[in-house]
Amino acid sequence: MTTVSRILFTAPGEVATEATEEPDAPLPTGHVRIAPQYLGICGSDLHVLHGGHPFAKPPLVPGHELSAVVVETAPDVTGVAVGDRAVIDPIMACGACRACRAGRPNLCEPPRVAGFRAPGFGRTSHVVPAANAHVAPASLPLDRLAFAEPVACAVHCLSRVPNPADREDLLVIGAGTIGLTIVQALRVSGAGRLTVQEPDPAKRDLARRFGADVAVAPGDLPEDAAYTAVIDVVAAQATLDEATTRVLPGGPVVVMGVPSGPREVPLPSMQRFERDLLGSGMYVPGDFDTAIAWLADGRFRTDGLITDTFSLREAAAAYRRAAAPDSIKVLVRLAE
Ligand SMILES: [Zn+2]
Ligand SMILES: [Zn+2]
Known part of the structure; x- marks a missing residue:
């Protein structure tokens, strides 16, 4: 038996750290055993914690943003070795559909994502498919590596706007973790003028620091301002209204935020002027490799984005901190 410590959402709003005894079993074919290092907390985890997620409710072990060290590999595994640092793709896809x-x-149904319908990553030992492990250079610090998952979200979002003409004059609505990550990803991968709309002045400052040319509060855009593409990281009715009316004819609106329910769109103007409404949902494996490369060579910076790090014992405080409006990314250090 091995003692494994883990984070458990015991009931809506309740976070505990507990130790469990797990039997020592040989690794299944194609799997690796990992020692999780840093876990990122995101808004979707908070939805699960408070019972607001449609498919994942307490009690469960949360977590889907993870850096880890590989400690054992099944005999058939190639490409991942003991001692490797890796970020783990939380999408446990079937591989066959x-x-x-x-x-x-990312479109496999039903989605089995760690921390939602698959076991979460908030534990000190775990077994995952080797195919989900994306190896990073040993020089990349493990806390920054935990940021690869949100960066992969942004890389994927930008893959929905591949046309350089659509990136000439962009509007990003919302400058939380993902909005700020998208702003920086746009700067890394090439974009023209970048406008950010965000109510929090501190987050507007960060948006400027990460490459936005203009950052304004909601309601402060010039009346006739229009954009070649709009990325809606909020997906509220008001932000979708802004996105669908501000996008130029022929331009895309990418819905990156998680809408809490159905939304209305101005279909006549979208139909006639070929304004496309696109979704961006999680990522594909190649997005992690891009994210790791950007983090490893310093093109993508995490300073100012990782605001707090808590120990595993302090997990309850970490989730409270993550709910505070002035936090960006809160990490839990899982390894002792
Ligand atoms: Zn997340
Ligand atoms: Zn599938």
């Missing part, structure tokens, strides 16, 4: 075969495992 139409979406998976098309290279879009």
Whole structure:
């Protein structure tokens, strides 16, 4: 038996750290055993914690943003070795359905994502498919590596706007963790003028620091301002109204935020002027490799984005801190 410590959402709003005894079993074919290092907390974890997520309710072990060290590999595993640092893709896709075969495992149904419908990463030992481990250079600090998951979200979002003409004059609505990550990703991968709309002045400052040319509060955009593409990281009715009316004819609106329910869109103007409404949902494996490369060579900076780090024993405080409006990314250090 091995003692494994883990974070447990015991009931809505309740976070505990507990130790469990897990039997020592040989690794299944194609799997690796990992020692999780840093876990990022995101808004979707808070939805689960407070009972607001449709498919994942307490009690459960949360967590889907993880850096880890590989400690054991099944004999058939290649490409991942003991001692490797890795970020773990939380999408436990079937590998066989139409979406998976098309290279879009983020669309596999039903989605089995760690911390939601698959076991969460908030534990001190875990077994995952080797295919989900993306190896990073040993020079990349493990706390920054935990940021690869939100960066992969942004990389994927930008893959929905591949046309350089659509990136000439962009509006990003919302400058929380993901909005700020998208702003920086746009700067890394090439974009023209970048406008950010965000109510929090501190987050507007960060948006400027990460490359926004203009950052304004909601309601402060010039009346006739229009953009080649709009990324809505909030997905409220008001932000979607802004996005769909501010995008130029022929331009895309990418819904990156998680809407809490159905939304209305001005379909006549979207139909006639070919304004496209696109979704961006999680990422595909290649997005992690791009994210790791950007983090490893310093093109993507995490200073100012990782605001707090808590120990595993302080997990309850970490989730409270993550709910505070002035936090960006809160990490839990899982390893002692
Ligand atoms: Zn997340
Ligand atoms: Zn599948």
